[in-house]
Amino acid sequence: MKLLVNGKLVTEPLSLPFSLSFIRGDGLFETILGIDEKIIAWHRHYERLAKSAEKLLITIPARIDIEVGINQLLKGVVGKSRVRVAVLADSNWLIAVEQVAEGDKLPSLIKMNQILHSNSPLTAVKSISYGQSMLAVRLAQARGYTDGVYLNQNGDVVETGSANIVVLKNEKFITPSLKSGCLPGITRQILIKHFDISEELFTWEQMLESDAIFLCSSIRLLIPVCKVEDKLFENNPVGEKLIGDLNQLIRSKMEL
Numbered sequence: 001m002k003l004l005v006n007g008k009l010v011t012e013p014l015s016l017p018f019s020l021s022f023i024r025g026d027g028l029f030e031t032i033l034g035i036d037e038k039i040i041a042w043h044r045h046y047e048r049l050a051k052s053a054e055k056l057l058i059t060i061p062a063r064i065d066i067e068v069g070i071n072q073l074l075k076g077v078v079g080k081s082r083v084r085v086a087v088l089a090d091s092n093w094l095i096a097v098e099q100v101a102e103g104d105k106l107p108s109l110i111k112m113n114q115i116l117h118s119n120s121p122l123t124a125v126k127s128i129s130y131g132q133s134m135l136a137v138r139l140a141q142a143r144g145y146t147d148g149v150y151l152n153q154n155g156d157v158v159e160t161g162s163a164n165i166v167v168l169k170n171e172k173f174i175t176p177s178l179k180s181g182c183l184p185g186i187t188r189q190i191l192i193k194h195f196d197i198s199e200e201l202f203t204w205e206q207m208l209e210s211d212a213i214f215l216c217s218s219i220r221l222l223i224p225v226c227k228v229e230d231k232l233f234e235n236n237p238v239g240e241k242l243i244g245d246l247n248q249l250i251r252s253k254m255e256l
């Protein structure tokens with residue numbers, strides 16, 4: 001892993017900023033896909049970071065300072081990498097870059113008993129207070145699954161602990177509307193813009209009636225779900241085509 005803290009490359013043993021903001025999880029982060037020395041959809045990531053900072057009254061570094069740091073860390077990198085940008089409320093900030101290992105295990109999902117409120121102060125914010133998201137992953141893994149699906153106070157599907165959701169029904173792709181309280185994911189935005197994915201509210205039961213279910217995120221892009229609770233989902237040719245088209249688009253254009 002390569003690490004940059006407050007604009008300076010860390011070459012000594014790992015040392016993170018010690019502050020109340022760090023201890024309290026008071027800050028924001030972005031996870032960005034790097035391909036070789038380039039990053040994907042940086043404008044969208046910074047725009048989301050800026051909007052979240054405005055909402056939480058946090059001052060973030062100038063865009064150019066973050067860009068210089070990312071470029072410094074990605075110099076000489078080959079292949080896929082995970083670029084994390086974290087900004088704390090006390091003005092400390094850091095960037096970390098690590099290689100991404102290709103995984104072949106498809107996600108499986110359970111239903112979370114806890115709910116996400118669509119009007120929460122942290123709705124649509126990628127906060128470093130990530131305990132709620134990781135709880136879904138840990139509870140799912142304890143049952144032999146990989147992630148948990150959150151519903152909101154109205155029973156609408158929101159997202160999993162680590163990704164947005166896309167369903168396929170009658171050859172139509174649908175993702176939960178932002179009204180559900182889901183994160184405005186970057187890959188989700190790209191799918192809506194370039195592939196005419198619809199935004200709608202739907203329930204857990206309606207999701208289970210889908211022909212296929214997918215998770216989308218900045219690093220994994222779009223991957224099919226193989227199982228939801230006790231229901232199995234097979235590979236779908238329409239979904240496979242979308243996955244291929246998205247991957248081709250990502251590799252052909254850095255800014256989307």
